[in-house]
Amino acid sequence: MNTEQPHWITSSYSENGGQCVEVATNxxxxxxxxxxxxxxxxxxxxxxxxxxxxxxxxxxxKTGEFSA
Known part of the structure; x- marks a missing residue:
């Protein structure tokens, strides 16, 4: 894999019909x-x-800092 190109991933928690944010942590x-x-x-x-x-x-x- 070319590490200079973003490898886009979507969270496994994102099952809402494509209304997601993708990240490229590579x-x-x-x-x-x-x-x-x-x-x-x-x-x-x-x-x-x-x-x-x-x-x-x-x-x-993860620690719930943003929970309402």
């Missing part, structure tokens, strides 16, 4: 960023988030 070690995109528009723009910020966000999700 670029974190190489570029220090994690690209995100709308799964409904794969040819559209992608947002790149710093890998550390993305890891912090995931930790917050």
């Amino acid at each position: 670029l974190a070690a190489i570029h220090g960023t994690v690209p995100l995109r709308d799964s409904k528009n794969p040819a559209g723009p992608a947002l790149s988030v710093h890998a550390t910020a993305f890891a912090t966000f995931l930790t917050g999700v």
Whole structure:
């Protein structure tokens, strides 16, 4: 696999008819960023988030920091 190209993945929890965000974590070690995109528009723009910020966000999700 070419590690310079994003390898897009969707969460296994995303079973809502394609209303998902996709991430490409394979670029974190190489570029220090994690690209995100709308799964409904794969040819559209992608947002790149710093890998550390993305890891912090995931930790917050897992610990319930964002629960209502």
